[in-house]
Amino acid sequence: MKNYIIRRFFQFIPVLIGVSILIFILMRIVPGDVALMILIGPEGTGEVDPIQLEALRDELGLNRPLPVQYFTWVGGMLKGDFGHSLRTDIPVFDEIRTRFPLTFEIATLTVLLSMSIALPLGIIMAMRQDTWIDYTARIVTIGGLAMPNFWVATLMLLFMVIWFNWIPPLGYEHIWDDPWANFQQVIWGALGLGYLLAAVVARMTRSTLLEVLRQDYIRTAWAKGLRERSVVIRHALKNALLPVVTIVGLQYAALIGGTVIMEQIWNLPGLGQSLIVSINSRDFPMVQALVMLFAIIILFANLVVDLLYAWLDPRVRYG
C-alpha cells in the first residue's frame, strides 16, 4: 500500500504541471486580446487608446515571451503569490481563502446528503427490482439526470415563495456566526446539486448491485440459508460499491461546476460567485487562478478516489 501511494503521488505531479500548462495555453490561444477585451468592456462600447492598450499589455505581462509568462505565473503560485485581482486589487490568494470555506461547505453537504439518500435507495431498487418501488425510484432518478440543476433550484424557490411564502435569510451569515441561518441558506444549494448526484449514484448502485447479485458466490450465500439482509449488505454490497466509489470521484468535477451555479442563484459569496464576477469584469488573473484551483481540487479528489479504490480492492495495488 505504501508503495502504491508513493507511485500514485509521483504520477500526480506531472499531470498537475500539465494542467497548469494547459490552462495557461487555453487562456492565451483563444482568439481575442485580453487587454483589448478589458478596455472595450462587457458592452463593447469602451474607447481604445493604443498607448493605454500597450500599457495594459505591459502591466499584465502579455508582451513578454510565453515561457517567461508561464514560469512567472507558476513560480508565483509556488511561493503562494497568485497575483492581484484587476478589479479589487487585493491578492487573489486572500480572496480565495475567505471564500473557500463556503464552497467547501456546500460541496461537503451535497455529498453527505446525496450519499445518505442514494445508497439506501439504490440498494432497495436492486433488491425489489421491477416492483413499483423500483419503477417510481427510476422515474425520480431519471428526472434528476434530465433536469438542469439551475431549474431545480428555481422550482424550489418558486414553491417556497408561492406555497410557504418563505425565502432563505438574506445577507450571508458565516457558519460560526449563526449556524442555523447559515444552514438555511446553504441547504438549498446542496439539495439542488444533491438531486443530480443522488440520481447518478442511486442508478449506479442499483445496476452494479444487480450484476453482483447474479454471481455464484451470492447463490452460495443464499444456499447457506443466510438472511436477505446479510446476503445483500455483507456479501454483495462490498463488491458492488467499488464502481460507485469511482463514480462519486468523477462526479466531483460536475459538483464543482454546480456550486458555481448554485452560489449564483442563492446569492452565496463562495468561489463560484467570485468566478462569475471575475469573468464578467474580465478579471484575468482571478479567472486563471480560480480555474487552476478547481482543477487542483478535482485532481486531488481523483487521487483520493484512486487510493481509496486501492485500499478497498487489493487487486489494484498489486496489479
Next chain:
Amino acid sequence: MASQPEIAADRLRRYSGTGLSTFGAAIRWLWWFTKKKPMGAIGLFILTFAAIIAVFGPWLIPHDPLKINSKDLLHGPQWVSGFVLGTDHLGRDNMSRLMIGARSSLSIAIIGVSSGTFVGFFLGLYSGFYPDWRDATIQRFVDMLMALPILVLALAIVAMLGASTRNVIIAISIIQVPGTARIVRSVVLSVRTMEYVQAARALGATDTRIIWRHVATQTFAPVMILVTAALGIAIIIEASLSFLGLGTPPPNPAWGSMLAGQARQHAEDAPWNAVFPGLCLAITVFGFNMLGDSLRDVLDPRLRT
C-alpha cells in the same frame, strides 16, 4: 444463444441486404427497436418532435418572438388569447420564444458535439493504433483535459472569448474531445490485433487504409452512443451558460436565459415563465438520455457504466 448486440447487428444487416430499400430497412429496424426498447422509442419520438420544431420553427411560431407587447405583460397561459404558454415581463410570447430557443439549443449542441467528437475520434484512432510515444502524448493531454471541471472550463473559454454563440460551440466541442478519444482508443486497442486486421496488413494495405477502412468502422456503435449522451449534456451546458448570461446574447431567445433574471424576479406573479423553459430542457435531455441508454443496451452493453 446470440447476445443482444449480435442480434441487433444481424437485424440491421438482414434488413439492409434483402432487396428492401434503405428506407424500408430503416423502418423495419425502427419497428424492431420500438418493440424491444419502448423507452428508447419514446426518446426518439421526443427528439424527432424537437427536431421538427427546431427546423420548421420560424414558419410555425404564432407570434414574433422578439415583439414587445406592452399591453400583455406577464400574461398568463391562455388558449383563447393566443398566448398559449403566457408572456414574459416584456409581453413577448413564450411559446414562440421556446420554439426559436429549441433551434439555437439543438443546433449549438449538435455542431459543438459533432466537431468535438470529430477531433476526439482522430486523436483516439491514432492514439490507439500507434501505442508508442504518440499514444502517451495524446493520453496525457486527454488526462489533463479530463481534470478540468466541464462547466468551469466552458465558463473560462467563453469568458476569454466573449459571450457569443460561436464561443459556446467552441467550449462544448473542447469538452467533448477527451471522452471520445478515450472510448475510441479503447476500441481500437482491442481491434488492432485481430486477425482480419493482420490479414489486411498481409495483403499490403497501408496503415492509413487499415485505420480508416477496417478499424474506424468498428468504433461506430460506441461513438454513436457517446454522441447521443453527449448531446443531452451539451444542451444542459449551453443552457447553464446562457442562464449565467454567457450564451446566446439577448434579445435572442435561449432556454437557459429565459429562466434567468426576470423569470425568477417574477416567480411569484408569473410562475409559468420559470416553469416552461425548464420543462422544455428537461424533456429534451430526457429524450437524449432514453435514446442513449437504449442504443447502448441494443448496440453495445459492455459500455454500461
